Amino acid sequence: MASRVIPVEAFDLVIFGGTGDLARRKILPGLYRRFRDGQIPPEARIVGAARTEIDDAGFRALVEAALKEFLPARLCERESVEAFLGILGYVPIDAKGEAGWPELKARMREGVVQAFYFSVGPSLFGALAERLHRHEIAGEGARIVVEKPFGHNLETARALNATLAEHFDEHQIYRIDHYLGKETVQNLMAVRFANMLFEPLWKNQYVDHVQITVAETVGVGGRGAYYDQAGAMRDMVQNHLMQLLCLIAMEPPARFEPDAVRDEKLKVIRALEPVAPGDIVRGQYRAAGGMASYRDDVENPESLTESFVAMKVKVANWRWNGTPFYLRTGKRMKARLSEIIVRFKEPPHSIFEEDTGHRANELRIRLQPNEGMDLTVTIKEPGPGGMRLVDVPLDMTFAEALGAEAADAPDAYERLIMDVIRGNQTLFMRGDEVEAAWAWTDPIIAAWEKREDAPLPYECGSTGPEEAAILLHRDGRRWGDLTP
Numbered sequence: 001m002a003s004r005v006i007p008v009e010a011f012d013l014v015i016f017g018g019t020g021d022l023a024r025r026k027i028l029p030g031l032y033r034r035f036r037d038g039q040i041p042p043e044a045r046i047v048g049a050a051r052t053e054i055d056d057a058g059f060r061a062l063v064e065a066a067l068k069e070f071l072p073a074r075l076c077e078r079e080s081v082e083a084f085l086g087i088l089g090y091v092p093i094d095a096k097g098e099a100g101w102p103e104l105k106a107r108m109r110e111g112v113v114q115a116f117y118f119s120v121g122p123s124l125f126g127a128l129a130e131r132l133h134r135h136e137i138a139g140e141g142a143r144i145v146v147e148k149p150f151g152h153n154l155e156t157a158r159a160l161n162a163t164l165a166e167h168f169d170e171h172q173i174y175r176i177d178h179y180l181g182k183e184t185v186q187n188l189m190a191v192r193f194a195n196m197l198f199e200p201l202w203k204n205q206y207v208d209h210v211q212i213t214v215a216e217t218v219g220v221g222g223r224g225a226y227y228d229q230a231g232a233m234r235d236m237v238q239n240h241l242m243q244l245l246c247l248i249a250m251e252p253p254a255r256f257e258p259d260a261v262r263d264e265k266l267k268v269i270r271a272l273e274p275v276a277p278g279d280i281v282r283g284q285y286r287a288a289g290g291m292a293s294y295r296d297d298v299e300n301p302e303s304l305t306e307s308f309v310a311m312k313v314k315v316a317n318w319r320w321n322g323t324p325f326y327l328r329t330g331k332r333m334k335a336r337l338s339e340i341i342v343r344f345k346e347p348p349h350s351i352f353e354e355d356t357g358h359r360a361n362e363l364r365i366r367l368q369p370n371e372g373m374d375l376t377v378t379i380k381e382p383g384p385g386g387m388r389l390v391d392v393p394l395d396m397t398f399a400e401a402l403g404a405e406a407a408d409a410p411d412a413y414e415r416l417i418m419d420v421i422r423g424n425q426t427l428f429m430r431g432d433e434v435e436a437a438w439a440w441t442d443p444i445i446a447a448w449e450k451r452e453d454a455p456l457p458y459e460c461g462s463t464g465p466e467e468a469a470i471l472l473h474r475d476g477r478r479w480g481d482l483t484p
């Protein structure tokens with residue numbers, strides 16, 4: 001299948017925090033790949049802006065090293081790398097002072113799309129927005145891109161929204177949740193809304209329950225100071241898992257357009273019931289298999305922060321009443337696996353007397369690894385010996401079905417940055433969505449803090465605390481295996 005790369009128009013993109021970890025690991029390698037594919041035109045300009053006192057040449061050397069470190073050698077042909085370095089520039093800047101701003105202004109062109117990526121801590125968002133405005137650097141159609149964490153709770157998220165709103169309109173603000181840029185996440189919408197097969201069954205009458213798992217093998221190494229203040233609930237559930245839940249649970253939007261989609265997602269968040277303490281399991285990893293404990297990783301021997309959460313969530317509306325959503329996420333787990341399972345109900349009556357198994361179709365949507373979907377269906381086991389039934393998967397691993405291109409598809413950041421340039425906010429969170437998500441998570445976290453709730457220990461390399469399994473057992477259900 002031939003890929004269709006449609007170039008975006010010329011742009012000026014400024015990356016504040018351009019020498020930082022995220023820029024080196026994700027943003028700049030991603031931009032390079034889009035450039036190499038011909039999606040970014042040679043007329044584009046990318047300007048790094050950070051405190052580090054280097055010049056254009058110094059920044060280019062830093063980016064070249066990052067490309068070599070984070071991309072496979074086969075993508076780094078000399079010619080492409082050199083051409084890409086040619087569109088880069090750098091301005092040393094003092095985010096909270098005045099140095100560098102006139103120089104940055106001098107770099108900006110008229111008549112091209114302007115985007116400003118705030119790849120810095122949220123404490124600098126206000127200072128950057130104010131200076132972009134005051135120095136008249138950001139023109140009418142300029143866009144700003146902000147990273148999570150978007151606030152620490154409802155109050156701080158509101159304050160951040162208010163600060164940004166002083167200088168930019170909502171249609172100029174792109175709040176990134178990189179899960180929304182993942183190929184399969186978008187495919188989820190295609191599967192739901194471009195087929196006749198699933199949508200009629202997508203409701204409590206036919207769906208027994210939904211599971212959303214984001215399991216990681218990594219620990220919190222290197223990010224301990226941030227993570228210990230956040231925990232899995234703030235770091236993963238409030239954003240990534242809730243976004244996935246919204247896409248599964250939302251009503252069909254009238255159009256695939258930013259506000260139509262985001263209105264529907266917001267309704268889901270507002271329909272979430274408060275979660276009872278007995279419906280949540282918190283965990284914290286302890287040393288095993290040569291891996292250090294969470295408390296050692298964050299250098300806080302008394303930490304009560306969770307590195308694992310499993311919970312039962314109820315969406316109180318006509319479509320989902322009675323169909324629970326089970327969410328779980330954790331670090332240092334047995335496998336790296338993100339998937340959504342939509343488990344359908346068993347047929348109301350079995351005409352096959354010999355069959356004693358429980359038969360229910362299951363749609364598994366794998367975000368990573370091996371992006372794809374499979375649907376288990378029950379068929380007759382081939383051969384003689386009567387009517388024996390067996391469950392088999394109808395497998396659709398994208399890399400197999402669509403060829404190598406799917407495996408080399410743009411990653412989440414690349415796709416989302418191109419959406420910023422195109423001016424498409426569909427896959428970005430609106431301010432009211434973020435606030436509604438905090439309004440739901442805040443009381444859960446506040447209750448833990450009030451009780452000084454201690455997370456349950458689980459071993460590194462396991463599936464989390466036993467109690468997470470019990471959460472489902474007690475409802476006569478079980479989690480999907482953590483086998484990628």
Ligand code: BG6
Pocket residue numbers: 216235338
């Ligand atoms: C980030 C979290 O948003 O997502 C990290 O802050 C987490 O803690 C990461 O590891 C997971 O992203 P991915 O794309 O590797 O699943």
